[in-house]
Amino acid sequence: MVVAPVYTRFAPSPTGHLHVGGARTALFCWALARRARGDGGDGRFIIRIEDTDQARSSDESARGILEDLAWLGIVWDEGPVWVGRLSEPTIPGTDVGSESRPTQIGGDPRGVGPFFQARRVPLYNKYVERLIASGRAYPAFETPREIEALRKEATGRKQTYRYDRSGVPMEERLRRMRAGEPHAVRFVAPEGGVTVRDLVLGDVRYAPGEMDDFVIRKADGFPTYHFAVVVDDETMGVTHVLRAQEHLNNTPRHVALQAALGFRTPEYAHVPLIFNQDGTKMSKRDKAKAARKSFREALGKPGALGTADFARDLGLTPDNLAAFLTGDNDSLEVAGAIARHLGLALPEIEVCDFRAAGYLPEAIVNFLALLGWNPGMKTPDGRDLEKFDAAFVAEHFSLERIGTGNAKFDRAKLLAFNSERIGAMTDAEFVARWRAWAADFEPDLAAKLTDRQLSLIAPAARPRCKTLRDLAAVLRFAVTPDDGFEYDPKAVDKVLRRGEPSGLVMLQAARDLVACTDPFEPASLNQAVERLAAEKGVGMGQVAQPLRVALTGQAVSPPLGETLAVLGRESALARIDRCVRAVSAPSTGAA
RNA sequence: GGCCCCGUCGUCUAGCCUGGUCUAGGACACGUCCCUUUCAAGGACGUAACACGGGUUCGAAUCCCGUCGGGGUCACCA
Numbered sequence: 001m002v003v004a005p006v007y008t009r010f011a012p013s014p015t016g017h018l019h020v021g022g023a024r025t026a027l028f029c030w031a032l033a034r035r036a037r038g039d040g041g042d043g044r045f046i047i048r049i050e051d052t053d054q055a056r057s058s059d060e061s062a063r064g065i066l067e068d069l070a071w072l073g074i075v076w077d078e079g080p081v082w083v084g085r086l087s088e089p090t091i092p093g094t095d096v097g098s099e100s101r102p103t104q105i106g107g108d109p110r111g112v113g114p115f116f117q118a119r120r121v122p123l124y125n126k127y128v129e130r131l132i133a134s135g136r137a138y139p140a141f142e143t144p145r146e147i148e149a150l151r152k153e154a155t156g157r158k159q160t161y162r163y164d165r166s167g168v169p170m171e172e173r174l175r176r177m178r179a180g181e182p183h184a185v186r187f188v189a190p191e192g193g194v195t196v197r198d199l200v201l202g203d204v205r206y207a208p209g210e211m212d213d214f215v216i217r218k219a220d221g222f223p224t225y226h227f228a229v230v231v232d233d234e235t236m237g238v239t240h241v242l243r244a245q246e247h248l249n250n251t252p253r254h255v256a257l258q259a260a261l262g263f264r265t266p267e268y269a270h271v272p273l274i275f276n277q278d279g280t281k282m283s284k285r286d287k288a289k290a291a292r293k294s295f296r297e298a299l300g301k302p303g304a305l306g307t308a309d310f311a312r313d314l315g316l317t318p319d320n321l322a323a324f325l326t327g328d329n330d331s332l333e334v335a336g337a338i339a340r341h342l343g344l345a346l347p348e349i350e351v352c353d354f355r356a357a358g359y360l361p362e363a364i365v366n367f368l369a370l371l372g373w374n375p376g377m378k379t380p381d382g383r384d385l386e387k388f389d390a391a392f393v394a395e396h397f398s399l400e401r402i403g404t405g406n407a408k409f410d411r412a413k414l415l416a417f418n419s420e421r422i423g424a425m426t427d428a429e430f431v432a433r434w435r436a437w438a439a440d441f442e443p444d445l446a447a448k449l450t451d452r453q454l455s456l457i458a459p460a461a462r463p464r465c466k467t468l469r470d471l472a473a474v475l476r477f478a479v480t481p482d483d484g485f486e487y488d489p490k491a492v493d494k495v496l497r498r499g500e501p502s503g504l505v506m507l508q509a510a511r512d513l514v515a516c517t518d519p520f521e522p523a524s525l526n527q528a529v530e531r532l533a534a535e536k537g538v539g540m541g542q543v544a545q546p547l548r549v550a551l552t553g554q555a556v557s558p559p560l561g562e563t564l565a566v567l568g569r570e571s572a573l574a575r576i577d578r579c580v581r582a583v584s585a586p587s588t589g590a591a
Numbered sequence: 592g593g594c595c596c597c598g599u600c601g602u603c604u605a606g607c608c609u610g611g612u613c614u615a616g617g618a619c620a621c622g623u624c625c626c627u628u629u630c631a632a633g634g635a636c637g638u639a640a641c642a643c644g645g646g647u648u649c650g651a652a653u654c655c656c657g658u659c660g661g662g663g664u665c666a667c668c669a
Contacts, residue, residue: 147666
């Protein structure tokens, strides 16, 4: 069977981090190309950086986006060269926990680059000039401000603004251009209608006269998005354009441009959008919104500091903070500072947010694949097949199975996927992957924990962790100084002061056991505690809880045996003694 | 507002193309119970949807039309 070549591309603009929606689009593009290759055809996945907006683009963003894609295991066959370490299991043939090796992704085997549009300007100019020469495009001299005024006027009359080229005769336009007058270049919109063939949506018809003479080259000499995509998709041999549905209404422009330039029209497939649970668009602004909301609540609390004091604590100027609070800016730095100060987690929007929050790339890939696509298969026991890896997506992906409706991003389900992946790991894998994560996101904590401590706690902690970050929270008690943590007053009251005999008495009894149990390991410690409870004729909880609070300050911790073992005998005794003292001396206050 | 897309449990979806096997299946979330040294995890069970109205047909979640609802887009941003 002859399989037609499938060349796809993901073309982010480097104006920020990689959004989860973009990651999904990239995943689909990747999968479509891989699928073709798996079917014995020629499939390539290309990355192109659309940096024609000089003001907003940055190399740093471009690097970050590539990094995030690589982390997800979405590797590109052609595009900017990225060198880094791939150690995640979504990359076939890579072992988790093994020493990751430097890997190079990208390159230009066909010589169709460069893959940064800013470096392709001469190419665009060639085609712009061709269009002008054939009368399909023309210079325009209005400034953006002037156009904006006209547009405002039109919308004021409840009409859609359309550029009117009849204002200036063509000959005059060309003369002024040759005279060196600054200008943009506009495309002569076709008279007829345009039909877009979409592999997801079907045929979409646009009536004649819907399109106006849009700009194809800005006054700064850079092409607009519409022009650059069309030229690049042609010259890079892209056969299938997968992109978010918000681009659907751009497609007739691209089709018209292709016709005018004598280019092929690639296959199009517009994938549905991803929204927040509340139906709003998922945006990095959500982080600012969340920070603002929490901040206002914190300000409203009795005894709260004033805004000016907060600003000082946050290391911001009051003006800066005020502007943020009124919504005049959505500064991520301010939002982050507020979040750190208030100890709250901002919503994850971008791939790097999920990474920092301790999500696994394979869980994200799995979840994202299911947002708008579904393999339509059943497991042997008749359930819908929805747990799979990237390789599976690459093998089974098809455009026909992309849904048409927009989807809401269900964080709870992602979390469940992540949690299940953690549950399916071996303890060794869990430790190795936590170490890899913590090196980047919890370096201090990681440095203080020994491998022995980690391997002691991992089996008990794993079912309690939905993310890698959760393990950090579980482990924190183990690295605080014995006299350096506070007691949860509610826990102290409930567990140590009440009861008959009181928790404090039980704690004192348990001290002996901690002092002499040998070996000092989870199983033996557990047995010792059980024996004590039996001797005293009380439930396990009456012994375990006082100990737990004494050791961690909290009513919640890993199972007691592990909690003791991780601390070690000396530390455990010190904590018990400190707790006994603190609770016996009421004036000290437990908190 | 113009144009365009969409509409199955709270959410993601299977089923729709090729009407009957759908008293609509699964997953997440939620609830109840079991287990239990805390918190989890685990096990069992359960609540919950074809937006509405017209057609077509012996028969419609599935085909057609309309209404309503949601979304996108209308930049010298991409």
